Amino acid sequence: MKINTIRNATIVVEYADKKFLIDPMLAPKGADPPFPNSPRQDQHNPLVSLPTSIEEIINVDAVIVTHLHYDHWDEAAKDALPKDMKIFAQNEEDAIEIQSAGFQNVEVLQEDTVFDDIKLIKTKGQHGRGEILKLTGLVCGVVFKHQTEKTLYVAGDTVWYEDVQEVIDTHKPEIIVVNAGDNQFFEGGSLVMGKDDVFEVYKAAPASKIIAVHMEAVNHWGLSREELKQFSKDKEMSPNLLVTDDGNCYTFK
Template sequence: MNIKQIRNATIVVEYAGKKFLIDPMLAEKGTYPPFPGTIRQDQDNPSVSLPTSVDEVIRGIDAVIVTHLHLDHFDEAAQKLLPKDIKMFVQNEEEATEVRNVGFKNVEVLQQDTVFEGIQLIKTKGEHGRGEELLKLMGEVCGVVFKHSSEKILYVAGDTVWYEGVQEELDTHKPDIIVVNGGDNQFIEYGSLIMGKEDIYEVHKAAPNAKIISVHMEAVNHWTLSREELKNFSKEKGFLNSILIPDDGELYSI
């Protein structure tokens, strides 16, 4: 498989001969205002440019997976630029309706047994932060596991913190590759919305033989964990060889 970091949570996964675009945020740098209640209120989003043209990002894509409909995972630019007949996978019927309402015609809700072109796609659980009030505010999220006889097992965790649900997914699917959203993005009042360095360390301890790829870093105003800090922490904790921390535009063949 090939996994290419585009920007933020946007990645392109080439798996068993098919090309998936996950969580597309395709706007130009500075298109949207900063997220309210967060740090860096002087910084518009996205805070960095795409590493390549939008045409190159979406060229040859067979399907799009949107783990949830927050702006930094499926923005207005993606809604306008993606072909309206492209295969779209979403997490529930409510979001399927929203995606159809902006013009997409081929929308499917991910299940535990979804199959696309011979590839098994398994919807996984997640929690977009900690505490009942924050979880209610942030809403439902998901991840996805990819399985095919010709490939290693890939788990894209999505916008989740470390909690027992992630442990359960690791125990159930035993992935070889784990993509985590690892920028420790935060609301000032509520704390972390996605994984920070300690969460990622827990993922490593739970799946010590897996390779972790940390994305969703340094691209929207409310990140708090830098690539450099995560690299230093991973070295300190002894799992630097088990983690990849891609720059935007970086491609891994695994």
């Protein structure tokens, strides 16, 4: 297994001889407006450039879109991806919208989806807490399983809550990717994991490798890489928590 961290939540997973692109945000630096009612209103998204070419990023076998917020599925991705690319969506509503952009091979991810001989298990997520959930909407994550690979859990845009615990307890993933930028609006609190959420993941899976992505790429981020690294040292998570830079690649055997 290889996990290539691209930018924000965009990663490429090489798993059992297949390549999956997850949550493609492929726009050039500064192409989109800032998220409203949040910090850094003077900075347009994305805040940073892609670390490699779009042609290399989209050279995959399938795409997984955990939800349709533009920092996970943007116009640049719609333009760049071949219209016959296999795309997995979280539900029928998202699938219809993806199809409306011209994509012809869209499938709704289930808890028993199989691609080639790789099991793809849709997991629940909670994109914030309380009233903000009325705005953020539905999201998902995914567990990858194959007899030749370690179990991988890509949690998606979720905070720590009981269903994340349940996924870890049920599937016992050896590799976990968390969106850990603590992104926030001025009102409503965290939309994805902050440092305390990451610590809960670590406590639930102390033997797993945890990869922190979705950091410092869009204007409403609330947790920097350096702060998370220091917190990781303080909590003695450092051997297990990988705080990524854009373009990093990790191999797990």
